[in-house]
Amino acid sequence: MARPNFEGVTSVRPWHILCIACLALPFAVRAEIPADRGEITLGFAPVVRATTPAVVNIYARRVVEAEASPFHDDPFFGSIFRELAPRRPRVQNSLGSGVILSADGLVVSNYHVVGGFTDIRVVLNDRREFDAEILLADEDSDLAILQLEGARDLAALELRDSDTVEVGDLVLAIGNPFGVGQTVSSGIISGLARSGLVTGIARGLFLQTDAPINPGNSGGALVDTQGRLVGVNTSILSRSGGSNGIGFAIPADMVAQFMAQARAGNTRFERPWVGAMGQPVTFDMAEALGLEGPYGVALTDLHEASPLREIGYGVGDVILAIDDAPVFAPEEVLYHLSVAGAGASVKVDGIVAGQRRSDTLRLTLPPDDPPRNTLTTGPQSAIPGLTLSTVNPAVQTERNLPLRAEGVILDDPGRVGARLGLREGDILRGVNGVEVRDAVAAAKALRVATRRLELVVERGGRSMVLRVRL
Secondary structure, three states: OOOOOOOOOOOOOOOHHHHHHHHHOOOOOOOOOOOHHHHHOOHHHHHHHHHHHHHEEEEEEEEEEEOOOOOOOOOOOHHHHHHHHHOOEEEEEEEEEEOOOOOOOOOEHHHHOOOOOOOOEEEEEOOOEEEEEEEEOOOOOOEEEEEEEOOOOOOOOOOOOHHHHHOOEEEEEEEEHOOOOEEEEEEEEEEEOOOOOOOOOOOOEEEEEEOOOOOOOOOOOEEEEEOEEEEEEEEEEEOOOOOOEEEEEEEEEHHHHHHHHOOOOOOOOOOOOEEEEEEEEEEHHHHHHOOOOOOOOOEEOOOOOOHHHHHHOOOOOEEEOOEEEOOHHHHHHHHHHHHOOOOEEEEEEEOOOEEEEOOOOOEEOOOOOOOOEEEEOOOOOOOOOOOEEOOOHHHHHHHHHOOOOOOEEEEEEEHHHHOOOOOOOOOOOOOOOOOOHHHHHHHHHHOOOOOEEEEEEEEEEEEEEEEEEE
8 A cells, every 4th residue: 555645744733643543444343232222233142142942943854655646646547546556654854943032932833834744853042852733723824833742941032013014124034044053144124914815834924035045944032222122034936936035024023922822732723714805905995984094994895693793794895094093904914813812802983874983892702502513414314424613703714615605514534535536625505405504404415315326516616416316
């Protein structure tokens, strides 16, 4: 570097020397860690040190029997050759991440990481290993709560209130991408209340982030600069399979509800039931309703037992907000109700019969009424071994059936039913010209059938007739 030329300078003051030194050394080195939020741009090391002990790697495996028949995917020949085809055991493996929620070893991860797996091993950041069992798992939410066996005094993350999260907040994604080991990536919250954008099994409301998320990051932590859990990384939007800077995380409020239900001993995630279908309010609808903009959910269908009917809502009315949080899509309504939980009460703002109003809605579980009366047909039946249940709101919720679904659902077609082409989830509407509305009536009609059998079956919203000679 050329030496400074002081020729012609009559006097050099100390601050002049300092300025010259600054020009010669364009970057000043600092060895200090960030002292406050304002200095966070200097590094994330303190946050990483505090949070990574609570993020774990998950290794899961299970043994499944795979059919060797070339017809196993065929809707017709598959049922015929099912019993003849040899079955070979095959090991399935899964790799993902998880987050420790409590000192006694409660861990949250994605359903697609651990759901259905029986052998689950969890490895902590300090290389300790624990066996784990699933306490609560839900495919629709893509969340699962695990219990580490024999764990105690573990580092755990605090959950951040999802209502305080804003677009632009700095976040870190922590996980085990591609199985290379625990990795940290940084970004910001790119969007709130994303719904209907995530491919895969998850449904609901998501946070969007540009922090790189890759395969193996699933179930890992999305934390803020104070080390609080903002969300659980669940999926990416990508054409190549790698991160394109559009990732999604399940908000911490939903994680908190899962944790509470797991603590209460639930083995199935329970969502409040409103028995309603709706659509987002469009710009034209908003103008007609006198709204400031297009927001809200217009009800398009209501079950006769819907709790919304009890507070005066009907088809055509609009839900504007839940607990003062505006809603823009049906998924947002479901999210807010799920976070509140069954047994709670929420404030519902809406437009009923053209008038704005606020009401208190008591959240309940879907009614198991009329009784489902689950039964299995005996050897005297035309189709023995058929497991049937009466369709009611609880069954509709469990099976993701339409609100108007009625009749008798096939919980298990049995060996004989499968050979006839029946499938689990089929709805039986009629037997030999007699309409059946409950499991008891369906079982009786099958028992008295003698020479012929004609079944009216609904599958995937379509009706078909199955005729069999006995």
